[in-house]
Amino acid sequence: MAEEKTAAVSNTAGSRFSKAAKIYFKENLGIIVALLVLCIFLAVNPLTSSSFLTQKNVFNVLRQISTNLYLACGMTMVIILGGIDLSVGSIIAMSGCVAAGCVSRYNLPLAVALLCGVLVGLVVGMFNGYVISSTTIPPFIVTLATMNVAKGLAYVYTGGSPVRVVTKEWQFVGAGYIGPVPTPVVLLVIVLLVTAIIMNKTKLGRHLYAVGGNAQAAEFSGISVAKVKFLVHTYSGIMAGLAGIVLASRMYSGQPTAGDGAEMDAIAAVVVGGTSMAGGSGKIGGTIIGGLIIGVLNNGLNLMNVNSFWQYVVKGCVILLAVYLDYIRNKKSKL
Amino acid sequence: MAEEYLLEMKGIHKRFPGVLALNNVSLTVKAGEVHALLGENGAGKSTLIKVLGGIYIAEEGEIFIEGKKVTIDSVRASHENGVAIIHQELVLVPYMTVAENIFLGREPMKGRFVDSKKMTDDAQALLDANDMHISADTLVGSLTIAQQQMVEIVKAISFNSKILVMDEPTSSISDKEVEFLFETMRSLTAKGVGIIYISHKMSELEQICDRVTVMRDGEYVGTRVVKETTKDELIAMMVGRELTNYYTRDFLKPGDVVLRCDHISDGRMAKDASFEVRKGEIVGFAGLVGAGRSEVMKCLFGLTKNYKGDIEIEGSKVQIHNPIEAMKYGLALVPEDRKLEGLYKVQSVRYNSTIEVLGEFIKGIFVDGAKEEEITQKYIDMLSTKTPTQEQLIGNLSGGNQQKVIIGRWLATNPKILILDEPTRGVDVGAKSEIYAIMNELVKKGMSIIMISSELPEIINMSDRIYVMNEGNITGCLSRDEVSQEAIMKLAAN
Numbered sequence: 013m014a015e016e017k018t019a020a021v022s023n024t025a026g027s028r029f030s031k032a033a034k035i036y037f038k039e040n041l042g043i044i045v046a047l048l049v050l051c052i053f054l055a056v057n058p059l060t061s062s063s064f065l066t067q068k069n070v071f072n073v074l075r076q077i078s079t080n081l082y083l084a085c086g087m088t089m090v091i092i093l094g095g096i097d098l099s100v101g102s103i104i105a106m107s108g109c110v111a112a113g114c115v116s117r118y119n120l121p122l123a124v125a126l127l128c129g130v131l132v133g134l135v136v137g138m139f140n141g142y143v144i145s146s147t148t149i150p151p152f153i154v155t156l157a158t159m160n161v162a163k164g165l166a167y168v169y170t171g172g173s174p175v176r177v178v179t180k181e182w183q184f185v186g187a188g189y190i191g192p193v194p195t196p197v198v199l200l201v202i203v204l205l206v207t208a209i210i211m212n213k214t215k216l217g218r219h220l221y222a223v224g225g226n227a228q229a230a231e232f233s234g235i236s237v238a239k240v241k242f243l244v245h246t247y248s249g250i251m252a253g254l255a256g257i258v259l260a261s262r263m264y265s266g267q268p269t270a271g272d273g274a275e276m277d278a279i280a281a282v283v284v285g286g287t288s289m290a291g292g293s294g295k296i297g298g299t300i301i302g303g304l305i306i307g308v309l310n311n312g313l314n315l316m317n318v319n320s321f322w323q324y325v326v327k328g329c330v331i332l333l334a335v336y337l338d339y340i341r342n343k344k345s346k347l
Numbered sequence: 348m349a350e351e352y353l354l355e356m357k358g359i360h361k362r363f364p365g366v367l368a369l370n371n372v373s374l375t376v377k378a379g380e381v382h383a384l385l386g387e388n389g390a391g392k393s394t395l396i397k398v399l400g401g402i403y404i405a406e407e408g409e410i411f412i413e414g415k416k417v418t419i420d421s422v423r424a425s426h427e428n429g430v431a432i433i434h435q436e437l438v439l440v441p442y443m444t445v446a447e448n449i450f451l452g453r454e455p456m457k458g459r460f461v462d463s464k465k466m467t468d469d470a471q472a473l474l475d476a477n478d479m480h481i482s483a484d485t486l487v488g489s490l491t492i493a494q495q496q497m498v499e500i501v502k503a504i505s506f507n508s509k510i511l512v513m514d515e516p517t518s519s520i521s522d523k524e525v526e527f528l529f530e531t532m533r534s535l536t537a538k539g540v541g542i543i544y545i546s547h548k549m550s551e552l553e554q555i556c557d558r559v560t561v562m563r564d565g566e567y568v569g570t571r572v573v574k575e576t577t578k579d580e581l582i583a584m585m586v587g588r589e590l591t592n593y594y595t596r597d598f599l600k601p602g603d604v605v606l607r608c609d610h611i612s613d614g615r616m617a618k619d620a621s622f623e624v625r626k627g628e629i630v631g632f633a634g635l636v637g638a639g640r641s642e643v644m645k646c647l648f649g650l651t652k653n654y655k656g657d658i659e660i661e662g663s664k665v666q667i668h669n670p671i672e673a674m675k676y677g678l679a680l681v682p683e684d685r686k687l688e689g690l691y692k693v694q695s696v697r698y699n700s701t702i703e704v705l706g707e708f709i710k711g712i713f714v715d716g717a718k719e720e721e722i723t724q725k726y727i728d729m730l731s732t733k734t735p736t737q738e739q740l741i742g743n744l745s746g747g748n749q750q751k752v753i754i755g756r757w758l759a760t761n762p763k764i765l766i767l768d769e770p771t772r773g774v775d776v777g778a779k780s781e782i783y784a785i786m787n788e789l790v791k792k793g794m795s796i797i798m799i800s801s802e803l804p805e806i807i808n809m810s811d812r813i814y815v816m817n818e819g820n821i822t823g824c825l826s827r828d829e830v831s832q833e834a835i836m837k838l839a840a841n
Contacts, residue, residue, distance in 0.1 A: 035738075213712045215705045222702055225691040231650065232680065232688050233702055234670030293693040 036297050042337050043284060043301045050308050060315040069311070071194055077307030078196040079104075079255040081300065083278035084285075085207040086137075086248030088299045091282050093224040093244050094291025095144065095151030099136060100252035100278060102162035104271025107132040107256030109166045112175040112266030115182060122181050129257035130250060136162055137249015141242035151245075159275070166268040174265035186261030196258050203251070208296050210247075220244060225292030281306055284334045305334065352411070353378040353541040354399075354510050359408035361394055368394045369405065372567045374560055376510065376541040381532060383552050383573070384545045386562035387585055387803070392545055395562070396512050399543075400432045401425035412510070431503030432512040437495050441488030446470035448487050449502045473501050477531065493524035500531060504540075511535065512543040517551065529555050549578050549840045561585055579833070582840075586803055586832035593780040594808035595787045598827070601811060602626030605795050606764055608647065611656035617642040618819030620656075624764060624795045629786060631810030632799040634839045639819040640799045641683050644766050648680040649673040660764075674703070677763030681754055681770060683799070685746070689753045692742040696734050697723045699741045699752050704759045726755030730785055747778025754782070758789075765789065768799045783809060803832045815839050 037044065054064040063069055083100045090097045111129030114120040120128075136158055143154045188195045211217040222230040223240045230237055255274070260266045285302030287294025309330055313323045354376040361369040369391050376382045384392050397403040399410070401422040410417055412428050419425045425432075439448045446467045447454075454461045455469065470483035479497050487495060496516055503511055513532075517525045532542055532555060544556055552559060552573055559576070561568040561584040568584045606624040611617060617639040624630050632640045646654035649667040658665050660676050667673050673680070682688035691699050700723040701708070708718040723737050730751040734744055741749055750770065757765065767786070771779045786796055786809060800806040806813060813825045815838035823838040 209712050213709070213714050215709050218698070218702060218705055218709075221694055221698065222691055225693055226687075226689075228687055229682075229689050229691060232648075232670060232682050234649075234674060288693070292691065 036295075039295065040286065040298050040301055043286065043298065043305060043334060046334055046337070047301055047305050047308065050305065050312065054308070054312045054315070057316070059317075060312060063315055064312070067192075069315075071192075071197065073307050073311045074197045074200070075194040076310065077303050078194075078200040079259055080274065080277050080281055080306070081200055081303040082203055082251045082255040082258070083248075083274060084281040084299045084303050085203055085296065086244075086251035087275075087278040087282045088207070088285070088287055088294055088296055089211065089220060089244045090151070090248050091279070091287050091289060092220055092291055092294045093241060094227075095241075095245075096155065096279070097140065097245065097248045098152065098155040098275050099140060099158040099162055100248060100255070101271040101274035101276075102159045102166065103133045103136050103249060103252035104256040104259055104274055105166040105266075105268050106136070106162045106169075107253040108260030108263075108270050109170050109175055109266035109268060111257045112177050112260050113169065115177050115179070116175055122179075126185065126257050129260070130253040133249040133251070133253020133256065134246060135249070137246040137252070138242070140249065141245030144245060145238035145241040163268070170266065170268050172268060174263075174267045176265045177260075178264060183261055183264065186258045186263070196262075199254070199258065203254070204296065204300065211296055216240065216243060221292060277306065280331050284331060286338055302334075305330070351377060353413060355411040356395070356399065357409045357411070359395065359398055359405045359410075361398060361403055361405045368565050369398070370566045372408075372562065372565070374543075374567075375570070376543060377558075378509075378539045378541050379536045380557040381536060381542045381544050381555050383556040383559040384543055384562065385552075385559055385581060385585060386568075387801070390562040390585070391565040392562055393514070394565070396432060396514065396543070396545070399425065399430055399510075399512065401430075426506060426508075429507065429509035430512070431506055431508035431510070433496065433499045433503065433514065433516060435514045435516075437492070437499060439487045439495055439498060442486065444484050444486055445474070445481060445490075445498050446483040448498060449473065449483075449505055470501075473505055477501060477504065477534070479531075491520075491524075493520040493528065496520065496528065497531065500535075504535070508540070510541050510543065512545070514545045516544075517546060517548065525551075549581065552581075582833050582836045586836060593783070594805075595780070595784040596629075596809055597787060597791065598811065599627060599791065601628035602793070605661055607657075607659040608643075609657040609659075611643050611646050611654060611658070612819075613642050613646050613651045613654045615642070616819055617646060617654075620814075620816070620819075620821050622814050622821060622824070624797060625811075626795055627790050627793050628811045629790055629796045629798055629809055631806040631813035632797065632816060633801075633803070633806050633813050633835045634816035636801060638816040638839065640816050641768055642819075643816075644680060644768060644797065644799065647673070648678055648766065650680075674760050674762075677761075678766065679757035679760050679762035679764070680766045681750075681757050681768060683768035683772070685749060685753060685773065690741055690749060693740060695738045696727070696732075696741050696744070696752055697737040700726055700737075700756050700759065703756055722759055726752075726758060729758070730755050731781065745778070747774040747782075750774050750782070751778070754785070762794065764795045764797065766797045766799075769801065770798060771800070771802065771805060779805075803835055807832065807835070 054060045086100065087097060107129040110132050111125045114125035114128050115122065140155055140158055143149060144151050185195055190198045211220065219230070219235045219240050222233065222235055223237050227237055256271065259270050263270065281303040282299050283289065283302070284305055285298030285300070287298060306327070309327060310323070313326060318326070352375045356372070356374040359369050359372045372391065372395055374395065386392050394403060398405045399419065401419045401424050404420055410419055417428050419428060440451065449470045450466050455465045456462060467483045474481050474483060479501065481490065481494055481497065487498060490498065516528060520528070536542060556573050558570060558572050559581065560570045561581060563585060603626055604623050605626050609621050611620040620643045634640050645651045647658060647667065649669040649672055658667060665676055667676065691702070697719065701719055704722060707722065708715040720737060727734065732748050732751040732755065734748060741752055744752070754770070770782055774782065790796055798806065798809060807830055811827065813830055813835065814821050815823045815825065815835055817839055825834055
């Protein structure tokens with residue numbers, strides 16, 4: 013019922029949207045409806061209605077989902093390629109610890125420290141990309157290995173305890189504001205724009221879909237399959253490095269336990285966003301909605317004081333439901 | 348019912364959407380004979396075998412085994428009726444032993460556990476009984492192709508199969524191994540097994556086969572006793588269709604040589620190919636599947652690393668290392684297997700049309716969407732591709748329209764020499780005729796086309812000259828006056 017109504021609304025309003033926006037809504041109709049239903053539920057539910065739609069809470073949700081969406085930007089491209097990147101969670105830990113260490117142990121300037129954090133991600137990403145593009149070892153295995161190595165190095169570097177940084181400037185990236193907007197959200201907008209431009213406006217973006225959709229055909233087209241794989245995994249690493257410094261900044265410390273399981277949330281956002289694990293198709297626009305659904309759901313469960321153990325259960329069910337609805341829709345459109 | 352036949356298939360009809368794949372086909376096999384099934388590619392041999400194997404179910408027709416009418420509606424039913432098929436691609440599990448493969452799914456049990464010892468012993472007994480010097484506990488992956496075939500045969504015998512189908516078993520094994528295979532086949536027929544033998548190699552017929560059935564265009568042509576027929580008669584039966592007149596071709600005088608290839612070889616499938624192509628000419632490449640035609644073109648297009656031989660384009664010698672360089676020299680290749688090598692199935696017609704010429708409308712991060720649409724539309728119009736919109740996913744178009752999009756994709760690169768590898772495979776008759784007309788237009792404008800095709804009428808009617816390949820070598824070049832289906836088949840089957 014809800015779906016039909018929204019379809020009608022988007023049709024009448026359609027004339028005002030540009031052609032691209034129309035396609036965007038059509039492609040993502042299912043998850044947009046799911047997100048709206050979730051928001052409406054939280055806005056009218058007496059338990060949450062007083063707090064959910066406040067400016068503070070909205071920015072809070074956006075800040076919470078920002079790190080996940082950085083990862084998801086890289087992950088979307090990796091999954092379109094037909095691969096997976098399991099190492100991003102561990103890169104968060106490693107990059108956060110290195111950045112914090114640069115400040116507290118070596119007294120390096122903040123900007124250099126943050127850059128070092130991102131560089132950690134870049135290097136791990138390049139390594140993933142190099143091995144995946146020059147061998148036939150599956151990305152799952154390669155990134156499973158680097159996931160363990162990066163995590164281990166983070167523990168070795170810190171000796172297992174957080175590297176604390178207690179300066180006001182340090183907090184700016186993760187907990188600060190630019191005007192009324194939290195810094196991570198500003199960064200998120202930039203990251204999303206850059207990713208959208210790469211995916212939709214560059215040759216690399218086109219080649220990405222070609223390699224993911226049919227690597228053999230891409231070879232016949234003279235596309236350098238290895239180069240595309242290398243660049244995409246490097247990008248995913250950079251995104252994870254960025255997420256690492258933002259998280260370390262928000263937590264006043266680099267922690268070797270940071271980012272545990274973050275790769276799974278990123279994969280969930282991508283998959284809920286309609287990108288096929290088989291590769292070759294998917295859009296960053298879908299991933300944004302996927303990330304929002306997961307973020308709003310987390311926020312709503314917190315506002316309703318749902319026991320955190322049960323939150324996992326609910327989250328799992330919602331992911332399955334979202335993907336199942338998408339499966340039904342695709343099946344219908346194929347017949 | 349004649350009791351003399353081990354297997355009798357009568358009046359088999361099999362329809363696929365839009366095609367009648369088998370039209371009233373009959374096949375009889377006697378106990379203890381090797382019966383050859385002969386026909387061009389697409390004649391319906393495989394379909395008939397799949398009906399016998401329970402993979403396809405025929406709409407009409409009857410099957411009798413040892414005089415009893417049987418219903419084969421599943422692979423299991425086919426096994427139960429004593430039919431075993433050895434496919435061209437072997438279907439053994441490489442990481443399991445010979446014994447495990449032979450008894451896969453029906454392992455001898457001791458209580459709740461697999462009795463490995465009994466399994467290995469039983470398998471070894473079977474191997475020994477058939478004079479096969481293979482140890483039952485070797486991993487299948489470590490055997491040669493020929494040995495794996497032997498394992499498949501033993502597996503078939505262990506089912507007590509009465510009818511054994513072998514689909515081109517000699518296509519990938521050496522002459523010596525072929526000899527051993529034939530010996531094994533003879534010892535099987537001596538035990539009363541009937542063998543259906545599919546092969547393209549005419550010379551093997553005389554060596555091993557007793558009778559032969561010829562199929563053409565999904566129809567039964569006739570059955571002959573091998574000793575009482577001739578190669579020429581069989582070839583005539585295979586190709587004897589009437590040529591239809593949907594070919595458009597104005598033969599003009601070709602221009603200068605634009606491409607000369609000397610002794611092209613990839614060290615495997617392509618052994619020695621020398622040929623030349625003139626401006627405004629359609630040059631056909633005929634031969635059987637696996638003759639190395641596509642492999643030669645892959646060398647030419649930079650898809651094969653370390654090929655040997657010289658390539659000369661418009662008089663100057665060139666080295667081609669990758670497709671980008673090939674495109675710079677004005678080459679374009681529409682690949683043989685559209686699904687595997689051409690289509691980006693989950694992407695739009697527009698995406699698929701423009702992937703080779705992104706540089707024409709993407710500068711850095713600026714995409715000229717209007718230009719992109721214009722290029723796409725140009726080739727949709729030129730090839731009269733039927734698609735509702737440019738955004739339509741290419742996977743939803745018909746085979747013919749998919750092929751037109753792929754041809755358009757390569758025409759967009761403005762090639763001087765267009766290589767079409769099986770351009771009309773899986774394309775319906777109407778679209779085929781349109782593709783021929785387009786080819787004619789292109790060569791009239793001065794383009795050169797190399798066309799690989801396994802369809803003899805097509806290649807004969809469209810080509811100025813035809814090179815014939817056999818086992819990696821060019822065995823002849825036929826001009827328009829010399830060409831006939833028989834002449835091509837003689838050079839191709841050698």
